[in-house]
Amino acid sequence: LDGLLFACLGLWAYVHAVQRAQWRWAVLAAGFYLLSTLCKEVYVPWVALTLLLPLPAGSQSAAAGSPGAVGSPWGMARWRFALPTLAVALAYAVVRISVFSGIGGYHGSALGDWRALPVFIGNLAHMLAQGLLGSGALGMAAILACLVCLVAGVAAQSTPHRRWMLVGLGAAAVVMVFPLLFVVHPGVDLIGYTRYLWVPWVALCVLWSLKWPARIARWRAAALLVFVAAVVQQSIAQREHDRPANAVFEAHYAFALNPPPGQILVPYEFFSPISTVTQIMYAHAAQQRLEPGRLHPEPALLRKAPADAAERARIRTWNDKCLCLVPLDSLPPEQQEAVIQSQLANVGHAFSMDKPPPRVAHGYGGSIDAITVEGRQLHISGWTPTLGAGRKMVMAVPTPGAQVSLDALVSTERPDVAQSFQRQDMLLSGFEAILGFSDERMAQAASRMRCAIVLGHLPGQEHQFLLLPVKGKQGCSDALIPDATRAEGG
Incomplete structure (x- = not known):
């Protein structure tokens, strides 16, 4: 809301500048x-409105009476x-590119090349239509009503004004679409x-203010009225969708920012086995x-596995019924074991990669020490x-479009690693x-893979993604967060 206010005031001041020549x-x-x-990067493309917004002639230009007047x-x-x-826009671009090593931030553009344009336009239209007005008959009717509004508004203009109105609508389309180049991907969760x-x-x-x-x-x-009805229906559906997710993160952020003494958290696996723990550790x-002078205990x-009943009583886990954190020992015994095993089990994911991984x-x-091929299987150790x-790992293989599955992920003993780090709790740091x-x-x-991604456990790395290079080689450097934005302690 702050960004929208400042963006509109900027356009208002610009119109005054042109009309008054000041x-x-x-x-x-x-x-x-x-x-x-500075409020939100979605307002950066508003500079297009400054250049293409149709402007009425001011008093000075009317007096001048020439087609090239102010x-x-x-x-x-x-x-x-x-x-x-x-x-300002140029300076912002220079700073953003230097900080993020590119204009897109951590993710590349969804539009890889011009051949992908039809698919991108289809995904964009799908996201705009269903994300804003919902699916079903009411949503489709509201979309049609918006299109009628657009066409009718253009048709109501006089011929000279119609041309410039189309130019202004083109600028508005740039403002809307450009930020979505980096987020509209196939399979994106619209809601x-x-x-x-x-x-x-x-x-x-x-749009509805047009004549x-x-x-x-x-x-x-x-x-x-059709438009408003679709909006109300979509808003209700959105609130119901967001309520559990908001409760999850509010509870976990509260635990991370003010850890209750003696309590141990089993993070809820929301988007993935590592998403929630990563975000709450970022918050910590x-x-x-923000407050370097204060003591901030790290969330446990x-x-x-808990050694006894007293230690089990200290553990807190998420409960979908109350949408809150509850003591682990308040659950039935079989649920308690399922929660513990889910958290402590090795969890992996494999996917085929057709472009560089995001900067995470x-x-x-x-290290990935060995990769061997046995028939249709790839063995990695x-x-x-x-x-x-509780190892959490993601493996990307350079085989676009391939069907790949993670058939096994087991821990192995690595006494050499435990000895090197002088930590006996790293004995099971090996994997196959x-x-x-x-x-x-x-x-x-797929045997030409360069790296995998794992969630760090060591002190200072609990909230960080780490790259596992193949045989000590520092591959996949394009997945590293740029130095300017990388957290300390890596």
């Missing part, structure tokens, strides 16, 4: 634009008074990522940075910086994994 308004517009970009869409003044805002649709949502609401032709204006209220690390996570790793740790049980493929050719191709 640089102070242009500087003010650039200041508001800067504030909006307020005219054809005049150079609109570009000249946009220079301060453009300078789980609707926060990305904030700017399209605002644009959709503004309709007089002969169909009486239908505008009915179409708007952020709190340490379950790393080994903080550094290197462990090595070690990870793991304490006790078996990946299965549809044919031997795919297995041979």
Whole structure:
């Protein structure tokens, strides 16, 4: 909301700058634009509106009476008074590229090449339609009503204005679509990522302020009611979807930021076996940075099986019925064992990779010592910086489109690693994994894998992803988070 306010004030000041031919308004517009970009990066593309927004002629330009006057869409003044805002956009781009090693942040663009454009447009339309207005007959009717609103609004303009309105709508499309280049991927959970649709949502609401032709204006209220009904239905569905997820993270963040003395947490496996623990440890690390003068006890996570009933009573786990953390010993005995085994078991995932992995790793740790092919199986062995049980690992193989499965992931003893680190609790840091493929050719191709990703356990690494290079080689460096944004302690 803050970013939207500053972005709109920036456009307001820019219009004044062009119409009054005063640089102070242009500087003010650039200041508001800067504030909006610091609120959220989705407002960075708003610079396109500065360049292409159709502007009415101001008093000075009307007096001038020339087609190139200050307020005219054809005049150079609109570009000249946009220079301060453009300078802010350029500076932002330089800083962002240096910090993230690219404009997309941690994830690459969903649009790999022009051949992927039809698929991307289809995914984008699907996400916008169902994410904003929902699926089903009501959602489809609301989408159709929005399209009618768009066409009617353009048709209601006079011929000269219609051309510039289309230019303005093109600029609005850039504003809406550009941030989504980095998040709209095949299979994206529409209702789980609707926060990305904030700017399209605002644009959709503004759409209904357009004038309709007089002969169909009486239908505008009915179409708007259909739109509102779909919005209400989608909002209710969204709130019900978000309520359990919000409760999960609120409870886990509270535990991470203010760890109850003596309690041990079994993190809830939300998106993946490592997502929740990673995010709460990020929150803990952020709190340490924000308040360096205060003591911030680290949240205790379950790393080994409880030795007795007293230790079991200290463990807290998530309960879906109450949407809260409960004592482990309050559950039936069979559920208690299932919770412990789920947390302490090795959990792995294998997938075929057709592009560089996202920037998620903080550094290197462990090693993949051997890769051998036996028929349709790939055998991988090595070690990870793991304490006790519960290794969490992801293996990516360079076989786009291949069907790959993780057939086995077991711990093995590595006394050499325990001796090197002087930690006996790292005795089971070794592992052996078996990946299965549809044919031997795919297995041979997958043997060229460069690295795997594992969640660190050692002190200072509990909230970090680490890369396991093959045979000590530092491959997959493109998966490392850039130095400027990497957390300390890697």
